[in-house]
């Protein structure tokens with residue numbers, strides 16, 4: 001949803017709740033007016049009839065007040081639900097995309113839940129009662145200026161208390177929230193690696209490591225809760241004392257003949273109403289501050305991951321790739337840090353097959369992530385068919401790219417859903433075709449429920465090789481024109497490797513642009529060109545025979561490259 005639309009919802013809701021609050025606060029005057037009439041009219045005149053009608057009017061007005069209060073609460077709930085439904089998918093995307101910018105968690109979704117709970121709470125509605133507090137104080141002026149002055153002083157003192165509360169609490173609140181988020185992220189990371197934790201007796205150590213950060217969070221939170229409780233208690237006691245002072249001062253003014261007895265009670269109730277929203281604000285201060293912080297974080301996250309302007313759909317790409325002066329720094333890089341990818345430039349024709357090889361930590365996987373848009377370049381450009389990656393419509397270019405990450409992660413859902421990239425309209429035939437092309441059809445059928453086999457969130461039910469083949473089927477789905485495969489043979493046996501080679505040669509026949517990151521020379525030799533990446537820069541890039549030949553010669557007489565000599569010769573013969 002566009003920010004303007006969101007602003008319209010918020011403005012509309014604030015106006016509506018404001019109108020409800022105005023009516024509610026006006027009706028709050030029923031009780032003091034009733035008291036005034038009882039003491040100053042009914043008792044002196046002993047009129048039962050007046051008492052009856054006054055009571056009837058008061059009861060009906062209070063019933064209406066109760067009705068309005070319910071409506072306001074239900075309306076606030078509706079606003080919360082509306083905001084939720086408008087923002088939840090964007091918050092989900094922002095939560096998922098968080099990983100691109102650094103260590104991710106589901107922060108935006110959690111922030112949205114905090115805001116939603118707050119809007120449905122009493123603390124939220126008391127904010128709308130706050131502007132009416134000065135009006136009640138003004139009303140007191142007409143009862144007696146001294147009572148007005150007393151309430152005003154009390155009010156200012158309570159605001160001072162609220163300020164002091166924030167001053168004493170603000171920093172620990174923020175710190176506790178940060179520590180809880182960090183603790184959650186640690187728990188999630190441990191949970192993802194549960195097998196290793198249990199297998200190697202790391203559970204106790206992990207529990208202690210997590211417990212230390214969690215205990216610190218609890219300690220900071222307890223301190224802030226204690227401060228909050230102290231200020232809450234002081235504010236309540238102070239308010240009751242003020243109420244007492246109004247009664248006492250009122251009685252004194254009555255004795256002086258400056259007020260009637262009925263005015264004492266009316267003044268006491270009015271001053272109570274004036275102070276109530278401030279009292280509630282102090283009580284709900286924590287929740288209000290948390291909601292404010294969550295809203296700011298949510299807006300920033302949504303802004304960071306907004307789709308921006310609607311993008312025009314370009315003609316379907318053919319798979320030509322142009323990379324110019326590409327630079328990439330790690331998201332958490334300190335100033336002066338070395339880039340992971342340094343000024344890399346190259347061109348790949350549509351339908352060409354390129355192998356990227358190089359030592360460990362050379363930046364191969366990072367380059368692959370940049371090419372598919374999983375990471376955003378720090379500088380330079382990546383163009384597909386002449387258009388910058390970022391100027392393509394995300395959905396369109398996503399469908400044109402098949403990507404197999406180094407650590408194949410399958411998502412919670414059926415195998416069919418995973419292969420079809422969670423496209424609800426995916427054609428069964430296309431799912432099977434992708435699986436066949438990746439030579440994964442047989443493997444999927446062998447699962448206990450075939451394509452409908454559920455892949456759980458945490459329990460690994462598939463072997464590494466099976467995951468890799470299904471991941472490959474997902475990359476093949478929709479016949480993308482570019483395939484970027486990061487070590488696609490990492491978990492495959494010789495049979496799997498043969499199937500992979502066959503799948504890749506089929507893809508080449510269909511003129512798919514292939515980029516394969518590999519340490520396997522057989523795979524590298526099956527490509528048209530080979531790029532050698534070292535320390536984030538291109539060391540060599542050329543026809544496979546040249547590059548691999550040079551590498552072989554350089555490694556002689558150790559013959560570490562002997563494994564791919566026969567392959568090279570076989571390729572040269574064909």
Ligand SMILES: Nc1ncnc2c1ncn2[C@@H]1O[C@H](COP(=O)(O)OP(=O)(O)OP(=O)(O)O)[C@@H](O)[C@H]1O
Nearest residue numbers: 330331332340359360361362363364365366367406
């Ligand atoms: N998000 C990140 N934050 C910090 N450092 C990163 C990040 N991504 C990659 N790196 C660093 O960049 C370097 C290159 O990593 P990359 O995974 O691209 O290498 P690689 O050539 O694929 O290695 P391998 O062959 O071992 O998979 C490594 O030193 C890695 O620690």
